[in-house]
Each structure stands twice: as structure tokens, then as C-alpha cells.
Amino acid sequence: MSRRKSEKEYEKTFACHFFRWLDGEKDPFIGQVEMQQQEAFREGEGDAERRLQEKNILLNQIYGRKKSRSIRNLERFYKVASVVFCGILIYLLLLTVSFLPPIGVAQRPINNEVSARYIEKGLQETGAINIVSGMILDYRAFDTLGESHVLFVATVTVLILLRMDKGKKDYAGVSLEEVEANDRRYEPKNDAILQMAAYLLVPVIIIFGVYVILNGHLGPGGGFSGGAIIGAGLILYLNAFGFEKTERFFTEKTYKRISFCSLSFYCIAKSYSFYTGANHIESIIPKGTPGAILSSGLILPLNIAVGLVVACTMYAFYVMFRKGGF
Amino acid sequence: MNVFAYLLMGFLVLCAIAVSLSRNLLNSILIYMSFSLIMSMIWVILESPDLAITEAAVGAGVTSILFFVTLKKIHAIDEREKRRKHEQKKE
Numbered sequence: 001m002s003r004r005k006s007e008k009e010y011e012k013t014f015a016c017h018f019f020r021w022l023d024g025e026k027d028p029f030i031g032q033v034e035m036q037q038q039e040a041f042r043e044g045e046g047d048a049e050r051r052l053q054e055k056n057i058l059l060n061q062i063y064g065r066k067k068s069r070s071i072r073n074l075e076r077f078y079k080v081a082s083v084v085f086c087g088i089l090i091y092l093l094l095l096t097v098s099f100l101p102p103i104g105v106a107q108r109p110i111n112n113e114v115s116a117r118y119i120e121k122g123l124q125e126t127g128a129i130n131i132v133s134g135m136i137l138d139y140r141a142f143d144t145l146g147e148s149h150v151l152f153v154a155t156v157t158v159l160i161l162l163r164m165d166k167g168k169k170d171y172a173g174v175s176l177e178e179v180e181a182n183d184r185r186y187e188p189k190n191d192a193i194l195q196m197a198a199y200l201l202v203p204v205i206i207i208f209g210v211y212v213i214l215n216g217h218l219g220p221g222g223g224f225s226g227g228a229i230i231g232a233g234l235i236l237y238l239n240a241f242g243f244e245k246t247e248r249f250f251t252e253k254t255y256k257r258i259s260f261c262s263l264s265f266y267c268i269a270k271s272y273s274f275y276t277g278a279n280h281i282e283s284i285i286p287k288g289t290p291g292a293i294l295s296s297g298l299i300l301p302l303n304i305a306v307g308l309v310v311a312c313t314m315y316a317f318y319v320m321f322r323k324g325g326f
Numbered sequence: 327m328n329v330f331a332y333l334l335m336g337f338l339v340l341c342a343i344a345v346s347l348s349r350n351l352l353n354s355i356l357i358y359m360s361f362s363l364i365m366s367m368i369w370v371i372l373e374s375p376d377l378a379i380t381e382a383a384v385g386a387g388v389t390s391i392l393f394f395v396t397l398k399k400i401h402a403i404d405e406r407e408k409r410r411k412h413e414q415k416k417e
Binding site: 231314 | 379388399
């Protein structure tokens with residue numbers, strides 16, 4: 001058998017690695033995956049007995065199950081009452097549904113002049129082909145502003161609850177450094193399969209998210225959906241490659257800046273359009289031709305702002321749940 | 327198409343009941359994920375692709391991941407904890 005390449009060169013090629021893996025000569029996980037050995041669970045003698053005893057003491061002395069019959073009766077009544085309550089609730093809700101007007105009938109109360117105007121003049125007034133997007137970012141932009149701020153407030157709340165400061169210990173006596181050390185305790189680090197899958201999938205996911213955001217006024221989608229897709233892609237990337245890689249481009253500072261800029265841009269842009277709309281002044285923002293990517297006035301930049309806020313929020317949620325801070 | 331929609335709605339009810347009856351929290355989350363996926367298919371049938379995209383990304387993706395992380399934090403996925411619970415049940 002003749003080979004064009006020498007043995008040393010051949011060992012470096014992909015084919016060599018692949019065939020060695022196929023033959024089972026080399027395990028790709030050995031030497032790559034980092035995983036901490038979990039200590040085996042051991043129970044001392046009499047632990048089980050003691051636990052049983054404690055449980056009995058708790059039940060008898062504190063809850064007084066043996067002594068008082070009324071508590072036992074109350075427990076039984078509680079179970080029956082919860083089932084009865086759920087039954088009544090389901091019955092009432094179904095009863096209400098039966099009084100609703102049938103679907104698809106023209107005389108329904110929702111078929112009023114508001115929705116008629118949205119459908120008839122939506123394209124002309126907002127310039128967006130996707131009526132939904134024209135509605136939520138033009139007619140009802142104030143609602144969407146509130147939604148974006150709800151997300152921001154939710155992140156702040158999670159930050160208050162789960163934040164850990166460097167060098168300090170929380171009430172359970174755990175410090176941020178310990179959490180970081182134990183972060184990969186129950187899952188392997190540098191998993192080759194996960195990394196390869198993320199390597200192929202993450203760019204596609206993020207580009208799809210960008211497409212959904214930028215196409216919000218032309219087709220289905222918009223800021224919220226696209227932002228959620230980008231956030232999911234970022235979380236997958238973080239899971240595969242760890243915090244060292246993501247912290248190169250996404251830190252707490254990035255989150256602060258992006259959220260602040262997007263939310264304040266949204267506020268300013270919408271204030272301008274509310275001001276001009278309320279005072280019957282002609283807005284200087286052109287509507288453009290419907291169907292073009294640069295059209296429909298403020299909807300495209302607002303979509304981008306909402307998308308950025310949502311993507312950052314999703315990612316920040318995950319990071320804070322996992323580690324307690326960036 | 328109608329049969330398909332009814333089938334999906336049947337699955338939806340099945341998932342909703344299964345979530346509340348499942349003892350294992352990890353299983354509940356997985357069922358919840360499938361609930362969201364079925365729901366997103368129903369949104370497509372109801373001609374609102376906007377909601378379908380959001381439901382698939384938020385319901386099946388991000389929310390379940392947050393649930394997983396929370397379970398990991400409270401050591402509900404931990405093997406040790408499971409064994410301890412099992413022993414308690416025996417007693």
C-alpha cells in the first residue's frame with residue numbers, strides 16, 4: 001500500500017482522527033471532558049432511625065396529630081374541599097364559555113369600528129404590511145413600552161433576589177467564588193458533542209433571530225420573538241463554551257448599556273411621535289414604500305430596540321439563575 | 327386539518343393533566359416543554375405565526391431552561407437527594 005503522505009502528516013489529518021475514532025482506538029472524551037467526581041452518599045448507622053423518630057416527634061408534638069381529632073378531620077375536610085372547589089371553578093368557567101358568542105359570526109362585539117379601522121387603514125397609516133406589528137408598535141406602542149419596562153423590572157427583581165457580591169457570603173454561607181467553582185459539578189465541561197452542535201447551531205439561531213427582528217414589519221415576528229430567539233442562542237453558546245467565552249463580549253456593563261440605550265431610545269422616539277400626533281404636526285419620519293425593508297417609519301428601529309432588550313433580558317436571567325451575577 | 331387540530335388539543339389536555347400528576351419534577355418540566363411545542367403548533371393552525379415563534383422560543387426554550395437551572399440549584403436533579411427521598415418513602 002502506497003501513501004502519498006508520510007505517516008506523520010497522515011496522523012494530523014481529519015480522516016485519520018475519524019477512522020481512529022470509528023475503530024474505537026481513541027475516545028474523544030478522554031483528556032478533554034472535565035468532570036468532578038461526585039462523592040458517594042453515605043449514611044451513618046442509626047441515621048434512618050433518628051430521622052424517623054424526628055418525623056414522629058414533629059408530627060405528634062408540633063402538629064399534634066395523635067392528640068387532636070379535630071386536626072385530622074380538618075385535614076380530611078381540606079382534601080375534599082379542594083376537590084369540590086376545583087370542580088366548582090371548572091364548572092363556572094365552562095358555564096361562562098357557553099355564554100360567549102359563537103366564533104365566526106359577524107355580530108360579535110369584537111367586530112367594532114376599532115378593528116375595522118386597523119384592518120382598513122393600518123397599511124396606509126403605519127406603513128407596515130404585518131398588521132400585528134403595526135398595531136403593537138404604532139397604534140398601541142405605549143403598551144409595548146410598558147412590556148419592555150416590565151422585562152427590565154423583572155431583571156432588576158431577579159438581581160435583587162439572586163445577586164451575589166464578590167468576596168461576600170450570602171445568608172447560606174456560600175460565596176460567589178464557591179458557586180463558580182461548583183458551577184460544573186453535575187455536568188461535564190468541554191463536552192465535544194455539545195460544543196460541535198453549538199458550533200453549528202448558534203450562528204444559524206442568532207441569524208434567524210436577527211432576520212425575525214428586521215423583518216418584523218413585513219412578515220410574522222418582531223422584536224419580542226426575535227429577541228427571545230437570540231437569547232436562546234446565547235444561552236446555548238454559554239452552556240457549550242462556558243463563561244470565559246461569553247464574558248468576552250457580554251458582561252454586566254454590556255447589559256446595562258444596551259438596556260439603557262434601547263429603553264431610552266424607545267421612550268424618546270415614541271414621545272416624538274405622540275407629540276406630533278397629538279398636536280396634528282406632520283411627522284418628519286418618512287413612511288417609505290410598503291414592502292421595502294426600510295419602510296413603515298419608526299417600527300423597524302423600535303423592533304430593534306425591543307429585540308435588544310428582550311435578548312439581553314433572557315440571557316441575564318439565565319446567568320443570574322445559574323451563577324448569581326455576571 | 328380539523329382532525330389534526332382536535333388531535334393537538336387532545337394532546338394539550340393530556341399534557342396539562344400529566345404535568346400535575348407527575349411526581350418527578352424533571353419529568354414535569356419535560357412535559358411542560360412538549361405542552362409549549364404543541365401550543366405553538368396550534369398557534370400556527372390558528373393563523374398567528376407571530377405568537378407561534380414567541381411560544382416556541384420562550385415557552386419551550388427559555389422558561390424550561392430557567393426551570394432546569396432552578397432544579398439544579400435546589401438539588402432536585404441530584405442523584406443523592408433522590409435516593410434520600412426514596413428511603414424516606416420506604417420508611
